[in-house]
Amino acid sequence: MAVKSVFISGVGGQGTILAGKVITTALVNQGYDVKMSEVHGMAQRGGSVITQIRYGDRVYSPLIEKGRADVLLAFEKLEAVRYIDYLSPNSTLILNDLEMPPASVLTGKEAYPQDIVPRLKEEIKNIIVVNAVNIARECGEIRAQNMVLVGVLARVMDWSKNAFIEVIRQVVSPKYVQVNINAFERGWELNV
Template identity: 50%
Template sequence: MVKSILFVGVGGQGIILASKILTEGLLKFGYDVKMSEVHGMAQRGGSVTTQVRFGDKVYSPLIGEGEADVVVSFEKVEAARWINYLKKDGKLIVNDYEIFSLPVLIGKENYPTNIEEELEKSGVNFKLFNAAKIAEEIGNIKTQNMVILGALVKSLGLENLDWEGVIKEVLPEKLVDINTKAFKYGLSI
């Protein structure tokens, strides 16, 4: 059995680091794992996606439409952009956090206001929470990625593995405590 997870969001949100911690952990816990990331043109503000697949044996690093077991959206409207990658009965994790793209900022396009309503209507199994706000309360908005990662680990049913150990291995020492705190909060969502 191969499981597929699609991370989507905006450059600068810590998506690549979150998927790195996930893949390092999966390897440590004995899975074959592949991860693919796309570096767009912009360092900040452009779309970012990473794809993680794990199981006994993984060939393709890419996930097709309608094939992701979990879609993790670090930004609200990105969930609507990528939901077609989610398989029926898959899980959708959405950060209730809006980052306006430039066409929205300059008034050429609008940021939709009906996302939550449409998610309800679609019957999709989703969790919607403001990870940025939670992270700010914990002490650093940059740890929003760890809050989301915690929620993802929980929904994968992998919360009993030693993720704190993985976080310690991947992050510099001074960042471990606050990120672990954010991760643990995510597990409770």
């Protein structure tokens, strides 16, 4: 199979690292060659964070090239527009409809752009806008927004649903397994 690339962007603390772990574990379990790259340390302190995942028969680079990601999974709107150059005209943007103001906006020095969703909808043919926070809240745990988004991604990529549920059981702490599975399934069922 030709190599596929998933680019995840978000804000430190949003659960992108756990999302990456669930996705890659499921892909490895299915026998793919997989590479994933993420950045730790200072960037994690509420900064912009990215995780890059590539899988296929044989993967060399853990980094995705600009214009070559199959999917950009953006956990936050600003973190989508920062990285849309990684998409090709045929790839898909999964956008969490969430606004997390950075420091400069919190202190009123800059404004959070209000036209992101309409602009992206106009520009990008394959765009899926998800309110993962609301869905996660309905599941009973707002922090499970990451699994909602993983659910949407798994459906878009045509991945095995059961493989993911099995992995969530493996990697999520027992207390939160069910809420994470529910969140994943809600994302999967969006059927977008």
